[in-house]
Amino acid sequence: MGIPIPNSKLGMWLFLGTEIMFFTAFIGSYIVLRLGSNGWPTRYEDTHINVLLGGINTFVLIVSSYCVVVAHEAMAQKSFARARGYLWVTTILAFLFLGIKGIEYKGKIDHDILPGRIPETSSQAMVKVADQLEELVRERFHAYTHADVIKAERPADIIGIAPLVQALPSAERPSSLTDAEFKAFQASSVVDYALFQQWLDLKQHIVADVSLDSPALTADYLAKREELAEGVRLPALKLEEVRERLASLKTSGPMKVRAGDASPEQSGSPEQAAATGDAGQDAVTALNSQMAGLISARVFDPHPMVYGNIFASCYFIMTGFHAIHVIVGMILFGMVLKQGSSLNERWTDWVENSGLYWHFVDLVWIFLFPLLYII
Amino acid sequence: MSHDDHQTHHVNYLAVFFVLCGCTGLSVLFDVLSMPKGVTIVLVLAVACAKAMSVMMYFMHLKFEGNWKYVLLAPTTILAIGLPIALFPDIGRSYYINAAPQVTSWADEVAEYEREHAAATEGGAH
Numbered sequence: 001m002g003i004p005i006p007n008s009k010l011g012m013w014l015f016l017g018t019e020i021m022f023f024t025a026f027i028g029s030y031i032v033l034r035l036g037s038n039g040w041p042t043r044y045e046d047t048h049i050n051v052l053l054g055g056i057n058t059f060v061l062i063v064s065s066y067c068v069v070v071a072h073e074a075m076a077q078k079s080f081a082r083a084r085g086y087l088w089v090t091t092i093l094a095f096l097f098l099g100i101k102g103i104e105y106k107g108k109i110d111h112d113i114l115p116g117r118i119p120e121t122s123s124q125a126m127v128k129v130a131d132q133l134e135e136l137v138r139e140r141f142h143a144y145t146h147a148d149v150i151k152a153e154r155p156a157d158i159i160g161i162a163p164l165v166q167a168l169p170s171a172e173r174p175s176s177l178t179d180a181e182f183k184a185f186q187a188s189s190v191v192d193y194a195l196f197q198q199w200l201d202l203k204q205h206i207v208a209d210v211s212l213d214s215p216a217l218t219a220d221y222l223a224k225r226e227e228l229a230e231g232v233r234l235p236a237l238k239l240e241e242v243r244e245r246l247a248s249l250k251t252s253g254p255m256k257v258r259a260g261d262a263s264p265e266q267s268g269s270p271e272q273a274a275a276t277g278d279a280g281q282d283a284v285t286a287l288n289s290q291m292a293g294l295i296s297a298r299v300f301d302p303h304p305m306v307y308g309n310i311f312a313s314c315y316f317i318m319t320g321f322h323a324i325h326v327i328v329g330m331i332l333f334g335m336v337l338k339q340g341s342s343l344n345e346r347w348t349d350w351v352e353n354s355g356l357y358w359h360f361v362d363l364v365w366i367f368l369f370p371l372l373y374i375i
Numbered sequence: 376m377s378h379d380d381h382q383t384h385h386v387n388y389l390a391v392f393f394v395l396c397g398c399t400g401l402s403v404l405f406d407v408l409s410m411p412k413g414v415t416i417v418l419v420l421a422v423a424c425a426k427a428m429s430v431m432m433y434f435m436h437l438k439f440e441g442n443w444k445y446v447l448l449a450p451t452t453i454l455a456i457g458l459p460i461a462l463f464p465d466i467g468r469s470y471y472i473n474a475a476p477q478v479t480s481w482a483d484e485v486a487e488y489e490r491e492h493a494a495a496t497e498g499g500a501h
Contacts, residue, residue: 363431
C-alpha cells in the first residue's frame with residue numbers, strides 16, 4: 001500500500017509543490033503590487049521590455065520541453081543514443097534562453113533600469129543627474145590628491161579642493177613629478193575644473209529650485225531675489241532645462257557650455273587655459289572632447305518613471321529566480337550527458353524527474369511571459 | 376520501484392508542441408491587436424492557463440497519474456492562491472495611495488499646509 005510511483009518521483013513532486021508556492025509568492029505579490037499602484041510603467045521607452053525577445057524565449061523553452069519529454073520516452077524505449085541527442089538539444093536551448101535573457105538584462109543595465117536607481121519624479125531625475133556628475137568630479141579630483149599634485153587636508157571635500165585645481169595651471173611643479181607629467185595634470189585640471197563648475201551650477205539650481213536662466217549661486221541669487229516683489233519667486237527649474245544642459249555637456253564638453261553663474265574668468269576657455277598656464281590649447285581641447293565622452297558614458301539622460309523601482313524589483317526577482325532554475329536544470333541534464341555512450345536504463349528515473357523539473361521551469365515562464373511582457 | 380513502471384501513454388507530443396507554439400503566437404497577437412486593456416489581460420491569461428494545462432497534463436503526464444496527484448498538489452495550490460488573497464487587503468487596496476511621495480510634489484504639500492495653517496489661524500481669531 002502506498003503511492004504507486006518511485007520514491008524519487010514522489011520526492012520531485014513534493015519539491016515541485018514547494019516550488020509552486022515559491023513562485024506564486026513572487027507572482028502573487030507582483031499582481032497585488034501592480035493592482036495596488038496608481039500607475040505602472042508599460043511603455044517600451046520606460047521599461048525596455050522586448051516582447052519579441054520574450055516571445056522567442058517562450059518558444060525556446062517550449063521546444064526544450066518537447067525535447068525533454070521525447071528524451072524520456074526514448075529512455076523508456078532503451079534508445080539511449082536518441083535520448084542523449086534530445087538532451088543535448090535541450091541543454092543548448094537552455095544556453096540560448098540564458099543568452100537572450102542576458103541581452104535583455106544588458107538593455108536594462110545600459111539604461112540603469114535597476115531597483116532603487118530609477119528616479120520616479122522630475123526632481124528625483126534632476127538630483128540623479130547632479131549626483132552622477134558629482135561622482136565624476138570626485139573621481140577626477142581624486143587623481144590629483146592621489147598623485148600628490150594637490151595637497152589637501154580633506155581629500156573628499158571637492159568644494160575645498162576646487163580652488164586648488166583651478167590654480168594648478170599657474171602652480172609650481174612638485175618635485176615628485178616630471179615636467180611632462182605635471183603639464184598633463186595642468187591641462188586636465190582646466191577641464192576638470194570646468195566640469196566641477198558645471199556640477200556646482202546644476203546642484204545650486206536644484207537646491208534653490210531656480211531655472212538655469214536665473215542665478216542660483218549665493219550672492220547673485222540673493223541680489224536677484226531682493227529685486228522681486230513679495231510673494232513672487234524666481235522661475236522654477238524644469239527637467240527639460242536639465243536635459244538640454246546635459247545634452248550640451250555630452251556633445252560639447254564642460255569647457256564649451258557656459259554654467260549660468262560662472263564669471264568670465266571662471267567659465268574658462270581653451271584660450272584662457274593656454275594663457276594661464278603651460279597647458280597647451282590643443283591638449284585642453286582634446287581633453288574636453290574626452291570629458292564629453294566620459295559624461296555620455298557615465299551620466300544617464302534623466303528619465304523619471306513613476307513606480308519604476310517596484311517594477312524593476314518585480315522584474316529582476318522573478319526572471320532572476322527563473323534563470324537560476326534554468327541553470328539548475330542544465331546541471332541536471334549535464335550529469336546525464338556526462339555519462340556519454342555509457343548512458344543506461346539506471347538513468348531513466350533521473351531523466352524523468354529532471355524532465356518534470358524542466359517542465360515546471362517552462363510552466364513558470366508560461367505565466368511570466370504574459371504578466372511581464374504583455375500585460 | 377523498478378524501471379518497468381515507465382508506461383507508454385501514446386501521447387502525440389508533437390501535436391501538444393504545436394498547440395503550445397500556436398498559443399504563444401496567440402498571446403503575441405493579442406498584444407499586437409489594439410483591444411481594451413481588460414480584454415487583452417483576460418485573453419492572454421486564458422491562453423497562459425491553456426498552455427499550462429497542456430504542459431501539466433501531457434508533458435508532465437498528470438492526465439495519466441493516479442489520484443495521488445490531488446493529495447500532493449491540492450494543499451500547495453490552495454496555499455499558493457491564499458497568499459495573494461491574504462496580501463490583497465493590505466497592499467493591493469491601499470499600499471500606494473495618492474499621498475505617496477511618487478505622486479505628490481512638495482509644492483502641493485506646502486500649499487496644503489499653508490491653506491490649513493491659514494484656516495486654523497482664522498478659526499483661532501474668531
